[in-house]
Amino acid sequence: VCRELKIPVLIVDWHGEYSRVLSHHTLLKPRDFSLQLFAGEPGDLSVLTSIFELTPPQEYILEKVIKQKNPAKLKSIDGLLEAIEILPEEATWFRESKLSLHRKLSILSREEYSDLFKAYGSPSTILGNLLMNTDSPVVMDISEISDLSVKKLYASLLIKRLVDYATRQSSKLILVIEEAQNYLSRQNPIRPICEMLREIRKFHVGLIVVAQSMSQLVEDAAANTNTKIVHSIKSKQDLEVVEKTIYMDYSLLSLIPYLEVGEAIYSTISLKKPVLIKVE
Template identity: 45%
Template structure:
């Protein structure tokens, strides 16, 4: 049975500059007051965490809808891991991965591609070595993942260790070439960047349409890498910003299975106009960069002691607020963002 919780009387000590979006109301404040986030802080990344059913998806939907309603300065891309957002986001453009295929192999960034495969597939050093040698010697024979598989199948072995590593590497890469995935990983040219720039409405990429979570993780990782690369090299979002919602973020930013390229970019990408909304059930499963590089944190109900410890250390929560977090109702959350002097408990508004 849920104990009777007495919410502390709260002061909303805020000093904001520029545009803000309202996401709800402060609970038990001395006077009725809206809970707001500065629009400019969104490029400094946002963390939304909470147990299943605590209201994370609803909160993210409020942020996106209010942002689009308030300003035209942001593009929005939602990477929807479970296919939950289509009915929640106003005037959204819905895409399946097959409608937005990715060019997985780029000859001018082979080592980045190999690193991405290393992180995504858990490649061993000998397997990385084999990939490097293949691209050094047969670079122009490989234009897609299917060509890479064929080269691996036919390359001459250089000893028992080479054969063992090659066959293991082949087993890891082969799932990417299954029937039905050619349309996902075999694009001659990426279309996603151009589509983001010309589309006036929020874009939802329904990653759940890739049924295998293993393949889904690779698709999302490659998509993020391409977005980051475009932001840094071409500065395409220096004027009109881009907000990327990353659902189930522990799949690419997990403490034990993170994608190195994505984790490193967290501290750099905000300088180029791209903000991430990192959404996860468990903050303790996320890499440290996800906690350190998010200026806005929205904490829904969390019951795990490990998760509570991570959040408490990150926000220096007062004990009276920390004790309430496991008992927050659906849609209630602790909010801390730039401009607030201390965290407050809020009720997120309805869509």
């Protein structure tokens, strides 16, 4: 359908599964496209704060480094870490917060991740241009990133950069977010990704949120998605979320734990009631 409508699709493939499932696609790896931690766009700092659980003092120090230093000197992760090290200490609490911040971000300078990120710079348009000019789904396979925090950071920045690009270009775009609990967890949501759920529809950008458990996701994930496809669920907590989110007859709700492989409950704003479907 997306190909017929000429809408570009990017799949953020958490486990490297889609290249085995899709017969027609363009496969990319993170090393093909390094991402800027900071591109002068709203929400960049919030992404790092959410993922690395920065304290307010650490967030203050990082923001101070970004604003005070010459951006040309912050192109590399090593340059960013050095800038944090040499930042003058303003108070007694400053040193410990600075060292802790340095420890948290130093993983980004490891050899296996050094090609994935740049500290500061204008966001590249290469991936956006590629996405807009291909007629097949683009799969970004991030399965080879072993560290969970680094994986979440790369995926979150990728989503954010592409949404910002599509918004600036007034282009339609569909993003498939697998393992959505890594971005939209109730315990530690990535705030800019949560905000996208509320705002991006008016910019013609669609998000397909895929998760094993609805109860693990922030309320916005259910409240701000128009179409829901629910496969077999046996968890009481998940069933309670479905019941609160989708108005359906008890007879249909009671079927959910017993759905066979390929069966699902389909709910969308164009239907008066949810229906049982078979996915081939």
